Amino acid sequence: MDNIKIITTEDGSHSLYHEGLKETYHSFHGALQESVHVFIEKGVRFWRTKSGLPKQVDIFEVGFGTGLNALLAAQFAMENELKINFTTIEPFPLDMGIINQLNYATSIGQDDLKDVFEQLHTSEWENTIDINKYFSLHKCKTKLEDFDTSKRFDVLFFDAFAPNKQAELWTVDLMLKCFNLLRDGAVFTTYSAKGQLKRDLKSVGFEVETLPGPPGKKEMVRGIVN
Numbered sequence: 001m002d003n004i005k006i007i008t009t010e011d012g013s014h015s016l017y018h019e020g021l022k023e024t025y026h027s028f029h030g031a032l033q034e035s036v037h038v039f040i041e042k043g044v045r046f047w048r049t050k051s052g053l054p055k056q057v058d059i060f061e062v063g064f065g066t067g068l069n070a071l072l073a074a075q076f077a078m079e080n081e082l083k084i085n086f087t088t089i090e091p092f093p094l095d096m097g098i099i100n101q102l103n104y105a106t107s108i109g110q111d112d113l114k115d116v117f118e119q120l121h122t123s124e125w126e127n128t129i130d131i132n133k134y135f136s137l138h139k140c141k142t143k144l145e146d147f148d149t150s151k152r153f154d155v156l157f158f159d160a161f162a163p164n165k166q167a168e169l170w171t172v173d174l175m176l177k178c179f180n181l182l183r184d185g186a187v188f189t190t191y192s193a194k195g196q197l198k199r200d201l202k203s204v205g206f207e208v209e210t211l212p213g214p215p216g217k218k219e220m221v222r223g224i225v226n
C-alpha cells in the first residue's frame with residue numbers, strides 16, 4: 001500500500017492520505033473529533049436517546065477503513081452497556097502494517113482499547129464475531145453498489161470518500177439503497193453537507209437536518225426515516 005500514508009490531524013489523532021485520490025480518510029482538523037461528533041454524538045447517541053434508551057442497536061457503516069468509527073462505537077457500547085451489532089463494508093481493506101501504527105486507543109485516552117482495535121481488524125470477514133459482551137462485528141469485503149442483505153438497521157454511518165472524489169457513491173440510487181436498509185425511526189449520518197446530497201436524501205424519503213459540523217467544518221447532514 002505504497003499509495004497510503006499516515007498523517008497526524010490537528011487533534012493529534014492519525015488519519016491516512018490516499019495519494020491516488022489525493023484525499024484523506026478523515027478531516028484534517030481532527031480525525032477523532034470528527035468521528036465522535038458525526039457518527040457517535042449525532043448518530044448512535046442521538047438515535048438511542050430519541051428511541052427511549054433501548055438495550056440494542058443495529059448499525060451499518062459504509063467504509064470500514066481504519067476502523068476508527070467501529071472502535072468508537074465499541075467504546076460507546078461498553079460505556080453505556082448497550083449491545084451494538086455493527087455491520088460494515090470495505091472493498092479495499094488496509095494492511096495490518098498500517099493499522100498497527102495508528103494511535104487511536106492512545107488518542108481516545110484508553111490504552112485498553114488497543115486490544116479491541118486489533119480484534120476489529122483481525123476478526124474474520126463475512127462472519128458475525130463477538131468482540132465482547134456489548135459489541136459484535138460483521139465485516140463484508142464488498143462495495144456498497146454490490147452489497148446485498150436482508151438485515152435492516154437503526155443507524156447508518158455514511159463514511160465514503162468525499163463526493164468530489166468518489167461521486168459514484170453519493171448517487172440518488174445509492175441513497176435510496178441506504179434508505180431501504182433502514183427501519184422506521186432510523187438515522188443516517190454523514191460528514192458531508194452538500195446541497196445535492198440533501199436534495200437526494202429528501203427525494204428518497206428521508207427527513208433531512210443540517211447540523212453544526214465537527215471542529216473546522218461548518219455543517220453536516222443527518223437523515224431520519226419517519
Ligand SMILES: C[S@@+](CC[C@H](N)C(=O)[O-])C[C@H]1O[C@@H](n2cnc3c(N)ncnc32)[C@H](O)[C@@H]1O
Nearest residue numbers: 025063064065066067068092143144159160161
Ligand atoms: C473516508 S474513508 C473512511 C473509512 C473509515 N470509516 C475510517 O474511519 O477510516 C472511505 C472508505 O470507503 C471505502 N470505499 C471505497 N469505495 C467503496 C465502495 N464502493 N463501497 C464502500 N466503501 C468504499 C474506502 O476504501 C475507505 O476505506
